[in-house]
Amino acid sequence: MATSKRIRGDIRLLLLLLLKTPFQVGGQAVLEGVMMRSPGALAIVVRRPDGTLAIRKGPWQSISERIPILKRPFLRGVVVLVEALINGIQALNFSAQQAASGQKDQEELSGFAIAGTMALSLALALGLFVVFPHVLSAFLLKQLGDASGVSSFWFHAIDGIIKMALFLGYVYAIGRLKDIKRVFQYHGAEHKSIYTFEAGMPLTVEKARGFSTLHPRCGTAFIMVVLMVSIGLFAIVLPLLPLPHIGIYGNFFMIIAKLFLMLPIAGISYEIIRWAGSRQTDALVRYLILPGLLMQKITTRAPTDDQLEVALEALRQALSLEPLQKGRV
Numbered sequence: 031m032a033t034s035k036r037i038r039g040d041i042r043l044l045l046l047l048l049l050k051t052p053f054q055v056g057g058q059a060v061l062e063g064v065m066m067r068s069p070g071a072l073a074i075v076v077r078r079p080d081g082t083l084a085i086r087k088g089p090w091q092s093i094s095e096r097i098p099i100l101k102r103p104f105l106r107g108v109v110v111l112v113e114a115l116i117n118g119i120q121a122l123n124f125s126a127q128q129a130a131s132g133q134k135d136q137e138e139l140s141g142f143a144i145a146g147t148m149a150l151s152l153a154l155a156l157g158l159f160v161v162f163p164h165v166l167s168a169f170l171l172k173q174l175g176d177a178s179g180v181s182s183f184w185f186h187a188i189d190g191i192i193k194m195a196l197f198l199g200y201v202y203a204i205g206r207l208k209d210i211k212r213v214f215q216y217h218g219a220e221h222k223s224i225y226t227f228e229a230g231m232p233l234t235v236e237k238a239r240g241f242s243t244l245h246p247r248c249g250t251a252f253i254m255v256v257l258m259v260s261i262g263l264f265a266i267v268l269p270l271l272p273l274p275h276i277g278i279y280g281n282f283f284m285i286i287a288k289l290f291l292m293l294p295i296a297g298i299s300y301e302i303i304r305w306a307g308s309r310q311t312d313a314l315v316r317y318l319i320l321p322g323l324l325m326q327k328i329t330t331r332a333p334t335d336d337q338l339e340v341a342l343e344a345l346r347q348a349l350s351l352e353p354l355q356k357g358r359v
Contacts, residue, residue, distance in 0.1 A: 058118050059216035060125035066344040071351035074121050075344035076128040084128040087347045107300025108293050163192040190261035201328050218243035219333035219341035235338045243330040244323045246306050251322025255299040
């Protein structure tokens with residue numbers, strides 16, 4: 031019976047590949063656990079302090095399924111980013127409760143609280159990685175005696191270097207915290223689990239162990255691409271805008287323009303990551319995705335077997351709600 035189910039599952043997977051229907055899974059490491067998302071389901075698995083697993087799963091549907099225009103290139107990246115933020119905050123909320131006490135009946139964040147948390151997180155991120163580098167770059171350029179302001183190539187070069195340095199420093203600093211180190215281990219477990227699924231192998235710890243902790247579709251790689259795309263786009267677009275390029279007003283308007291440009295930057299970056307993920311065997315692509323993979327050397331750690339168990343269980347729970355995968359999990 032089990033063998034026939036597995037055969038049916040493999041046949042369905044083969045048909046899926048032949049029809050070239052995209053079936054990607056993604057995830058996120060959380061406190062003592064992993065969140066996994068398939069096209070139609072989302073599952074969170076967290077190991078409680080007593081060793082048992084807390085599981086939350088359910089159907090999930092992207093807003094782009096209800097508004098098809100959002101599936102178009104360069105729009106879908108923005109949707110993916112926003113949905114990832116919402117799902118990530120919800121998963122972190124659930125994992126924090128379970129990892130702390132394991133109690134199921136604790137009060138969870140309301141929709142208003144989640145929206146407020148997301149808005150605050152975005153504001154802090156934009157302030158640290160957009161506003162602060164801009165102000166510091168303008169100050170340094172002035173000290174160097176360059177009066178051309180944001181129309182200068184050197185302004186964008188300095189701005190980009192500061193952004194990269196801030197991001198690397200931030201990730202390295204939080205990675206030294208004990209709890210974050212464990213999150214990075216779960217991050218590695220998430221990647222190994224996804225590789226196992228993508229290779230068509232049984233979702234077991236033994237199979238998952240041999241895979242890399244680095245994955246080209248990782249959110250870390252996405253952030254690196256966002257930083258690089260933003261440097262190029264700002265250097266090309268901002269000097270062309272009919273705005274004052276010098277003085278306090280010029281800098282203020284340029285910062286506002288940068289904030290608005292973050293949406294198209296997210297869209298372009300997502301398309302690059304998606305393209306790279308489908309062409310991993312190309313030599314040129316391997317070089318292009320190398321910075322993101324190297325960055326994951328900081329944000330991932332080799333997981334333990336019990337952490338792999340959690341990640342694989344989260345993946346199984348998400349796939350169990352996908353009709354074409356039920357025979358496989």
